[in-house]
Amino acid sequence: MEPEPDLIKMRDEIFRKIGRNLLNFQKIEFMLKHLITYGRISGYMSELKENQERRAATVHKQTMGNLVGQFIDNTLLGLDDSSRLITEPKEPYLSFSFTVSADADFYERKKQGLKSLVDDRNDMIHHLLPRFNSDSIESCLEIGKYLDEQRERLIPEYDHLQSLIKSLNINIEFLKSEEGIKQVSSQLELSFLQNSPLVLLLLNISIQQPRSDGWTLLSNAGQQIRHILPEELVRLKSGYRCKNIKELLKASELFDINEEPTDKGGVRVLYRPKPELGYGAFNRVLNSLLVTSRRTARADGWSLLNTAGQEIEQFLAEDLALVKEKWGYVSLKEFIMESGLFDVVEEQVDKNNICELFRPKAEFVPH
Template identity: 25%
Template sequence: MDLAATPEQAGGLAELQRAAQNKLGGCLLRLQQYELLLKAMVANTEVAGPPAKLESLREEQIACAQKNTLGGLVGMLTGGYLSSDDSAVADSPASEEPPGNGIWFSFQHRMVMDAERYESTKAGLKELVDLRNELVHHLLQRFDLGQMERCEAAVAYLDRSRGTIDAHYLTLREWAEQMERTRAIAASLMDSPSFKDMLIDGIAPDGQVHWPMSGIVDSLREAEAALSQGRPEGWTELNAAIAWQRQHAPEQTPQRYGCSSWRQVLHESRQFEVKKQVPAEGAPAMNGTVVCYRSLREE
């Protein structure tokens, strides 16, 4: 400050310095709000894994997001939630299913933009990260707050910076609200009978059955495991399995899967070997034989 400055000038400079401090604090607080919202978004952009591990996987993602810097979070956002075309969604790691027959759940949020808007958005987010670093590390190098003129310039710069930060925050909040609406729709869908039919019993909304994961095939295998012990080569009599089903899984009926009989289930599912044989003594038979089945065996 100029030693010859009048008391009025000194008072004006002090007021400008307080204004600069307040405006810098406002910018940094808004940046922290932005960062907290961004952490919540990137932690919930996608989740994939066995149903029993989904909650722990989500907690790991939240912990990972909490440790990231603003630059790292922006990279996760532009490399995950934001994409320039549909191919980015198809190529994402969360859409890859592991080998095996176990249930694998994958859920993703994406905002797809045209290439020009995507690149413009990425550039704008990079500028925000650069602005944050400038405010935190270099403000005093850029503006000498001991000089009236530079202090005035700093206040104007901080006003512009706050406007930029607020605009980014409002955009991010809009994206977060869209994500939350999408999650609510997805939750409603997953709570619907049609989704449960598909997930639990393999029955698609159009009535098509994915037999390998269907509930009726699972229950036939459970009956097989319970009844085939001690029988030659593991064959199970279908009539005995039907009786077991009525006691243990009465909701699993052929009609639920568009079939008129259990024999049709065995045929349509293509998951079992089927043969006719002479019944055990005292067992009910049709035309002197009984139908038996066993799960297909790997070669």
């Protein structure tokens, strides 16, 4: 017996809706792969192409569930740690990331929406056809309603990913443009300069040996440079493209520069790290911790972290706030641990309480 025309029409409509939803799921999967692959670019300039090809090959093999997890971590939370910290770059190093800044409510909505999307996709692929009776009008109506509701759930996520793709592609196209290449090259040169041996030594001298007003004599710094890094001074023009150390200070964009008259009618050049960058604040907090640890240490060498925290909050609250802002530290304890200069332990005070202790690492203690 031939099926009724209405049933044939409804059955064909079901298959059309299945194809429609499946195509949308495939588009979403493609967009996730694109965002994960090109939302993070990092490496030495000579390695970038190989790095991206390797990343694309890895992402291409991921399941929908894994893609959603990576997207949530990398794009919504920015947790991807594939960009390594470069302390002594051998050549220009580029790091680009595309992330979404949003509040906790937005993050939770997207997280749940995308995970529901994975469940919907898996249900349609693996469980829909076994429960679909193609000879039943009632089943056609039920499955048709299910597929329409599924489409309504995926459209907001589809539109959101599509908008992110558009934004990412705009950024990528800019980076490829003449103006983008010019800006990237300028930033790479500045980063390379700021991490160069000469600039780091100038920074260290200004932090460790300032006058009481916070300024450092450039002539004194120059004498130390000639003693410590004479080979870098020889490269000042060829390697740094600067005529003198003062020009290097300006080019690095890390320092304030000032001049003051001398008793003999001349001028002396002074410099200091720009206060808003937080280098001076970082050093003052660090020195305070070292002083407190020496002054309050118990017989076993440990000091109460709470005591150090109270003193810093009393005398260096603004410095600590600036350090947290510029370096992203959540607490004084995190700052201490990340500095690499101290050991930190917990000690049981009583059944319900513990205290945190710190001390300078053995290699930094004078003998």
